[in-house]
Amino acid sequence: MSCSILKNIKSDFFILIITCFIGGVGYTQNDETVRIIKLDEAIQLGIQNNNQIKLANSDVVIANENLSQTKIAKTPILGLNMGYNYIGNPKIYDGFYEKSIDVDYFNHQASASFLASMPLYYGGVINNQIDKQKLIVSMQESVVKMTETEIKQTITSQFFTLEKLYKQIEVTKQNIINTELRIKQLKSRVENGQNLKSDLLRTELQQSNFEVSVFRSTNSIELISNYLDILTGLPTNTKLKPVLDGILIPKTDSSLDESLSEAYQNRYEIKRSEINVKIAESSLDITKSGFKPNINANLLLNTQYPAQWPNYTTNTLNYWGAGVSLNWDVSSFYNIKHRINSDQEQINKSNIALEATKDVINQDVKSAFVRFAESVKNISTFKKDVDLALSNYKIVKSRYDNDFAVISDIVDAELQLNEAKISLNNANIDSIIQYYFLQYAMGKL
Structure with a gap:
């Protein structure tokens, strides 16, 4: 009887060692x-x-x-505007398109302007x-x-x-x-x-x-x-x-x-x-x-050809202006x-x-x-x-x-x-x- 019990204890101990080893190996493999x-x-x-x-x-x-x-x-707010136009010679008709007269007109027109505005208040x-x-x-x-x-x-x-x-x-x-x-x-x-x-x-x-x-x-x-x-x-x-x-x-x-x-x-x-x-x-x-x-300081520079002013139609017009505006x-x-x-x-x-x-x-x-x-x-x-x-x-x-x-x-x-x-x-x-x-x-x- 004691021999049988001893065998069972040895068997259980062996199983415990194997189980611990397998469990440890499996855990290590997971950790990899x-x-x-x-x-x-x-x-x-x-x-x-x-x-x-x-x-x-x-x-x-x-x-x-x-x-x-x-x-x-x-x-400052800065703005630049430039333009060029070619205008053909106009025709003046007498009556309802009965007779026309060609007018020798300024074909080339150009203008440029520069505007600056600075907020003051x-x-x-x-x-x-x-x-x-x-x-x-x-x-x-x-x-x-x-x-x-x-x-x-x-x-x-x-x-x-x-x-x-x-x-x-x-x-x-x-x-x-x-x-x-x-x-x-x-x-x-x-x-x-x-x-x-x-x-x-x-x-x-x-x-x-x-x-x-x-x-x-x-x-x-x-x-x-x-x-x-x-x-x-x-x-x-x-x-x-x-x-x-x-x-x-x-x-x-x-x-x-x-x-x-x-x-x-x-x-x-x-x-x-x-x-x-x-x-x-x-x-x-x-x-x-x-x-x-709102108060702004303004500056304007302009050039224009032709001037389009009376008696200055063949000239270039340049002018500038500066001032203050209130809104x-x-x-x-x-x-x-x-x-x-x-x-x-x-x-x-x-x-x-x-x-x-x-x-x-x-x-x-x-x-x-x-x-x-x-x-x-x-x-x-x-x-x-x-x-x-x-x-x-x-x-x-x-x-x-x-x-x-x-x-x-x-x-x-x-x-x-x-x-x-x-x-x-x-x-x-x-x-x-x-x-x-x-x-x-x-x-x-």
């Missing part, structure tokens, strides 16, 4: 097709290659070009338009920064989620190995009448659940890797595996009030809302400029009052939007602050769970080795221990994710 990536590298690739950031930068370039175009309104509208366009440039620049921050946060979240999935697969594969060993043992014990067949079926069901879990996690890794490929500009279908070298579970000593204060100073959403208020105020200044006159739309005194009211309402709306943005940021910071504190506390809780599960496993194993517990008891103890390890790993990763969420909420990412 993945790209190892660090968080800093992923973020840098995202800033360089992400299409959303490229679009935002294009808007900055367009806004700067529009600013240059707006500044041109301060420069437009009621401040040009300067206000330039200031408004500068604000739009600042707005687009803040959009770039906001987009970069959002991409950083998304990459960070997906990066650590990917690491969580790899750890889950790693632990679950160990569960599969352990369960396969227990199934081998149970089959032998069921044949010998030491265990019920229901114990075997239950363990096989657990193994099937583990395999489904690995399959789902593998698919999730494929999907998240593809999403990170898009975010970072890497070739699609590149499978990624994160490396957490140098990344520790972070700590923060900031209070909630300090975090809120930093968020109000750093978040680009607030800066953007403040710029929107200034743009609305600038639009009102531009509208009010309609009450004021005042008097009807604007009653026509633009509704535009002024509309602009004032837009200012009020922008101020309300600014306060609403602060409310959203306030909620973001409070939520991130509470969730981070909660995640840190969860780590100590799950550490305790691992210690308890490990103690329970040692007790159950000791009882099983002394035939005081059935194999299903030790299978359950192993499952509890591995689940506790997964929960602890997830808690560590969640703490890092929540820390970066807090940094994002504070505008420090």
Whole structure:
């Protein structure tokens, strides 16, 4: 009897070694097709290659070009007009086309003129338009920064989620190995009448659940890797595996009030809302400029042949002129009052939007602050769970080795221990994710 048990133990041990070897080889083969990536590298690739950031930068370039175009309104307006005509000799008819007389006329006619106009005073509208366009440039620049921050946060979240999935697969594969060993043992014990067949079926069901879990996690890794490929500009279908070298579970000593204060100073959403208020105020200044006159300095140079003046029909005429012109739309005194009211309402709306943005940021910071504190506390809780599960496993194993517990008891103890390890790993990763969420909420990412 003891010899048979010894043979079974040796056989099970051999199977465990082969299974571990095969599992390790299969995992290594899969790793050959993945790209190892660090968080800093992923973020840098995202800033360089992400299409959303490229679009935002294009808007900055367009806004700067529009600013240059707006500044041109301060420069002189130059115009050149030239013309040449060949006119045939006219005929003068007597009566209704009865008899005609040819007139020797000047066949060649030419003229040229040069006009220059320089704006002197437009009621401040040009300067206000330039200031408004500068604000739009600042707005687009803040959009770039906001987009970069959002991409950083998304990459960070997906990066650590990917690491969580790899750890889950790693632990679950160990569960599969352990369960396969227990199934081998149970089959032998069921044949010998030491265990019920229901114990075997239950363990096989657990193994099937583990395999489904690995399959789902593998698919999730494929999907998240593809999403990170898009975010970072890497070739699609590149499978990624994160490396957490140098990344520790972070700590923060900031209070909630300090975090809120930093968020109000750093978040680009607030800066953007403040710029929107200034743009609305600038639009009102531009509208009010309609009450004021426009003054231009003008210069004219002209040459004409023939002169077409009495007694000078065979001569070339040259003349120049310089002066000042004033244009005042008097009807604007009653026509633009509704535009002024509309602009004032837009200012009020922008101020309300600014306060609403602060409310959203306030909620973001409070939520991130509470969730981070909660995640840190969860780590100590799950550490305790691992210690308890490990103690329970040692007790159950000791009882099983002394035939005081059935194999299903030790299978359950192993499952509890591995689940506790997964929960602890997830808690560590969640703490890092929540820390970066807090940094994002504070505008420090």
